[in-house]
Amino acid sequence: MARVYNFSAGPSTLPVQVLEKAGAEILDYNGSGQSVMEMSHRSKVFDEIIKEAEALMRELYQIPDNYKVLFLQGGASAQFSAIPLNFMNGSGKADYIITGQWAKKAFQEAQKYGDVRAAASSADKTFSYIPKTSAGDFRDDADYVYICMNNTIYGTVYRELPPVGGKTLIADISSCALSEPLDISKFGMVYFGAQKNVAPAGLVVAIIREDLLGNARDICPVMMDYKIQADADSLYNTPPCWTIYICKLVLEWIKETFGSLEGLKAHNERKAKILYDFLDESSMFRGTVVPEDRSLMNVPFVTDSDELNAKFIKEAEAAGFVNLKGHRSVGGMRASIYNAMPIEGVEKLVDFMKKFEEENA
């Protein structure tokens, strides 16, 4: 068996220990005589899995007691509709910061439901930085302010949250979920599609302050009504049991391997620094993001030539470094180095890049 180093932006690499455990338990989960893929979501054994996943999520993120943790479906993209349907319920206004494709898609979807404004954008420089904002940039009566915390495609991240002057802040944290500590009390809601950093596709985790629940619009589809999902403990209908189980295994892996999200952050910083340091010193490759807003998770980079980019991607793939092609809107390359990417994978990639640079100078 030969495993590649998978730098995909999502679905993405999972910890080998988690895959091995899931493999070992595939025919008989914990003496139940069944796979988690086969069991009833109303069974006692699955109840323990989902409760344990929630408990670990609460422990790692230190989630305050007045927040609900929901396990949902429909991808992060379904929340682009659910968020206005649940929360744009006062003035009917919401302000969005456009830092990339995912924020823009959320913004465009929300426009169907109310008076939605782009309070700031970094589109002028291909989203290569995080725009500076102050509380005065948002409308006084906006029901919420929306951000995308880590921009998967462009490789920028909010190092500090934008000041919103007491307004409800909602964040898409899909591509930086559980990669470092986050003060959940600063948000009305955070959510993430699990397939970037936490589990296979099929699961969205939403963490929502309780007082915001219960005001969804009448037209809100029942599956998108966060209050209904919260009241049903995420079991309004059949949840993605297998994906929730893998999520639980990943959370256990984080706790056992790194102790806490601080520990994981230190690991992720060390890992990203190896690649960024090389990009800064290389005369062939360079990063595309301003240094102060660089993501620890998604690292886009380019050479000055499209031919060289294509050659690099092809040769890297042959050497076992796969999915390094950049998003079609940026071109070049992107290495997604999520929690489960080992440091060794980045070290070997950098060795390969050095060799490529020498051979093609």
Ligand SMILES: *Cc1c(COP(=O)(O)O)cnc(C)c1O
């Ligand atoms: C991948 C991604 C999405 C879309 O996720 P789906 O689950 O495919 O809908 C949204 N936001 C961010 C930040 C992402 O990285």
